[in-house]
Amino acid sequence: PLHGDVVAYLRALEAALIATAARYGVAVERRPPYTGVWCDDSKLAAIGVKLARGVTTHGVALNVCTDLSWFDAVVPCGIDDARVASLESLGATGLTPQEIAPVLAAELAAVFGQRCAPLQADSLAALRDLAASVRNAA
16 A cells, blocks of 8 residues: 555556566666656657545556557657657557556556456446546546
8 A cells, every 4th residue: 555655556556567567578677856747758558647635646657569659759758869769660660559558557456556447338337427527626
């Protein structure tokens, strides 16, 4: 349990992303003081977290087979000497986001001490309603 430790939460998200990349033979790491997952000076995964009233909403962006030319005019996270990478550009070819999603979900479950289970359609609707109520309350 992280008990409100936002930095530990970010590090746990990074750990799951690092473990996911490792499953495909891609060695990545943290690059302090920056958040995210890196291979040398290239950012493979970005993390965005919002904390409001003790509730976190977050997103991770793991570039799988992304067309990296879209990032040519972007300074990743405001870091001038950084580039953007994808699993594909780092040697893990032929993958799709749909293939990676359950692997990342399993790694997230592992770092947070949880388990993954299939989500039924009615549960998904209830989850969407809950998310909407949290957004409206924030």
